[in-house]
Amino acid sequence: MQSSIPFSIIIPTWNNLPFLKLCIESIRKNSAVEHQIIIHVNDGSDGTLEWVREQGFDYTYTEQYVGVCLACNLMRTKVSTDYILYLNDDMYMLPGWDTALSDEVATLPDHRF
Numbered sequence: 001m002q003s004s005i006p007f008s009i010i011i012p013t014w015n016n017l018p019f020l021k022l023c024i025e026s027i028r029k030n031s032a033v034e035h036q037i038i039i040h041v042n043d044g045s046d047g048t049l050e051w052v053r054e055q056g057f058d059y060t061y062t063e064q065y066v067g068v069c070l071a072c073n074l075m076r077t078k079v080s081t082d083y084i085l086y087l088n089d090d091m092y093m094l095p096g097w098d099t100a101l102s103d104e105v106a107t108l109p110d111h112r113f
Contacts, residue, residue, distance in 0.1 A: 004032035008079040012071035013089040014042040040071035
């Protein structure tokens with residue numbers, strides 16, 4: 001078992017602030033190391049854009065819903081780690097998630113996946 005490696009976690013959201021907050025809380029609470037969190041805010045008229053700015057996250061923004069593919073491509077420009085992890089805004093990360101994923105990455109024969 002090795003220590004956890006940092007991931008850039010990309011999360012597209014579309015006016016789903018209560019679930020996004022829970023998702024972020026689970027990352028902060030249940031991660032072995034600090035990860036870069038990048039959020040794409042579609043619309044954000046429910047207060048999401050203001051909250052993301054207040055929290056100091058890396059983020060991208062569009063005034064209307066642009067879909068997951070474009071959102072991911074926009075967020076990709078902000079990535080600062082070797083590994084990208086995609087999450088939906090209503091996912092909850094359990095304790096040890098990043099250590100387990102890091103351990104699995106370490107077993108791979110190369111890093112071209």
